[in-house]
Amino acid sequence: MESARQLLVRQGFHGLSLEDVARAAGVTRKTVYNHFGSKLGLLNAVFDAVAARGEVWRLAEAAEVSDPREAVVRLVGASCRLWASDRALLRRLVGLAAVDPETASVVVERERRREATWAHLVRRLEAAGLLRPGLAAEEAVRVLMALTSFATYDMLAPADADPAAVMALLLRLADGIVDLSGRG
Amino acid sequence: MESARQLLVRQGFHGLSLEDVARAAGVTRKTVYNHFGSKLGLLNAVFDAVAARGEVWRLAEAAEVSDPREAVVRLVGASCRLWASDRALLRRLVGLAAVDPETASVVVERERRREATWAHLVRRLEAAGLLRPGLAAEEAVRVLMALTSFATYDMLAPADADPAAVMALLLRLADGIVDLSGRG
DNA sequence: CACTTCATTATACAATATGTGTAAACTTTC
DNA sequence: GAAAGTTTACACATATTGTATAATGAAGTG
Numbered sequence: 001m002e003s004a005r006q007l008l009v010r011q012g013f014h015g016l017s018l019e020d021v022a023r024a025a026g027v028t029r030k031t032v033y034n035h036f037g038s039k040l041g042l043l044n045a046v047f048d049a050v051a052a053r054g055e056v057w058r059l060a061e062a063a064e065v066s067d068p069r070e071a072v073v074r075l076v077g078a079s080c081r082l083w084a085s086d087r088a089l090l091r092r093l094v095g096l097a098a099v100d101p102e103t104a105s106v107v108v109e110r111e112r113r114r115e116a117t118w119a120h121l122v123r124r125l126e127a128a129g130l131l132r133p134g135l136a137a138e139e140a141v142r143v144l145m146a147l148t149s150f151a152t153y154d155m156l157a158p159a160d161a162d163p164a165a166v167m168a169l170l171l172r173l174a175d176g177i178v179d180l181s182g183r184g
Numbered sequence: 185m186e187s188a189r190q191l192l193v194r195q196g197f198h199g200l201s202l203e204d205v206a207r208a209a210g211v212t213r214k215t216v217y218n219h220f221g222s223k224l225g226l227l228n229a230v231f232d233a234v235a236a237r238g239e240v241w242r243l244a245e246a247a248e249v250s251d252p253r254e255a256v257v258r259l260v261g262a263s264c265r266l267w268a269s270d271r272a273l274l275r276r277l278v279g280l281a282a283v284d285p286e287t288a289s290v291v292v293e294r295e296r297r298r299e300a301t302w303a304h305l306v307r308r309l310e311a312a313g314l315l316r317p318g319l320a321a322e323e324a325v326r327v328l329m330a331l332t333s334f335a336t337y338d339m340l341a342p343a344d345a346d347p348a349a350v351m352a353l354l355l356r357l358a359d360g361i362v363d364l365s366g367r368g
Numbered sequence: 369c370a371c372t373t374c375a376t377t378a379t380a381c382a383a384t385a386t387g388t389g390t391a392a393a394c395t396t397t398c
Numbered sequence: 399g400a401a402a403g404t405t406t407a408c409a410c411a412t413a414t415t416g417t418a419t420a421a422t423g424a425a426g427t428g
Contacts, residue, residue, distance in 0.1 A: 011285070012283055012285045012286070013283045013284060014283070014284045014286065015284075015285070015286075017384080017385065017386090018385080018386075018387095019384090019385080027405075027406090028405070028406055028407075029386095029387095030388090030405075030406070030407085031404080031405060033387070033388085034405080038386080038387075039385095039386070092282065094279075094282065095278075095279040095280070095281070095282025095283040096279070096282075096283050097279070098275050098276065098278065098279025098282075099196055099197045099198070099276055099280050099283050100197060100198045100199075101195070101196045101199070102196070102198065102199075138342075139353060142339060142340050142342075143340065143353060143357065145339055146335075146336050146339040146340050147357075149335065149336075149339060151330075151333065151335035151336070151339075152333075152335070152336060155326060155329055155330040155333060155335075156326050158322075158326075169323065169327060172360050172361070173327065173357050173360050173361070175360055176356050176357050176359055176360045177356070201413080201414065201415090202414080202415075202416095203413090203414080211376075211377090212376065212377055212378075213416095214376075214377070214378085214417095215375080215376060215377080217415095217417085218375075222415080223414095223415070223416090
């Protein structure tokens with residue numbers, strides 16, 4: 001999996017042959033198939049690994065904070081840290097989902113969960129009267145999804161970025177949608 | 185090219201074989217190679233076509249408006265219309281650039297130009313004192329690039345979206361970065 | 369009309385990739 | 399040491415990209 005990760009980052013998907021992966025890992029191509037079933041299976045495993053390393057579970061944790069404004073801040077932060085955990089790899093993986101319908105399922109499933117999290121939080125914000133006026137709840141969800149997406153993080157963060165700096169920028173933008181002014 | 189476009193949207197990149205493209209277009213595979221040189225060449229042509237159909241030149245036009253605030257508004261609008269012109273196709277094309285270093289060049293070149301446009305406009309905004317305090321010019325450029333990226337548009341717009349509605353949302357967000365309050 | 373030029377076709381070929389099958393060698397476990 | 403499960407080496411089928419070549423056909427020009 002580590003071999004696959006490195007090759008995927010360096011060569012891209014098209015340049016990633018299971019022959020190379022197997023060689024780099026010091027095993028046979030057949031062994032790779034025994035473990036992962038297919039190239040797609042391998043990618044799935046790599047994706048799961050990066051999600052785990054990036055501590056995805058922190059997203060759910062952040063969303064459960066009782067103060068909804070604080071929850072937004074933490075959710076944005078957890079997202080940034082997740083995306084920063086392996087940027088080059090995520091770029092390939094997320095891109096792949098847009099390119100190949102077969103591969104899409106993995107990412108789509110996680111995005112669905114991310115959306116459910118935000119949708120729930122937006123309902124709480126709405127109940128607390130913290131949504132800016134003239135803004136539908138669904139719109140707010142879409143905006144927050146977009147702001148906390150990998151694509152946005154990737155464009156906002158310079159190569160040597162500190163996730164915290166990006167987080168500050170995102171919160172500033174989110175303030176146009178949600179009233180976060182009570183907090184730093 | 186139209187065959188390629190349809191197949192790319194329907195099947196994704198991995199499912200797009202030049203055999204299928206040729207058959208759908210009613211020619212031989214060899215003819216496709218005579219015209220486009222390679223699969224990449226074909227994609228390039230398809231990308232150029234969608235950029236032309238989406239009227240990319242309007243971006244440059246918008247950036248030249250003398251009032252910098254008005255220029256921002258128009259540039260955001262032109263971006264939305266560009267991205268809306270063939271969403272399903274752009275999803276594949278933009279994703280592909282993130283997946284495959286070979287393919288990246290096409291998109292990267294356009295992004296570079298888009299960035300130059302924004303960078304110039306941000307300098308004008310800065311000179312007019314319209315940047316929100318505590319914000320570096322490079323940060324502003326990155327934020328505006330992110331807000332007007334295809335990825336953001338694609339996440340913000342519902343399936344049946346009106347580009348103008350998305351544009352309004354984006355301007356609201358951009359207002360956290362640039363003072364646009366003088367305008368509607 | 370005959371001639372030339374050019375693109376298209378049919379066909380074959382090489383190279384590379386994915387995925388499967390099988391028997392032999394090797395490890396692990398009991 | 400024997401049984402069970404992996405890994406290997408090797409062969410094979412299939413699909414795809416890309417190139418080469420001779421034959422075919424459709425222009426336009428004299």
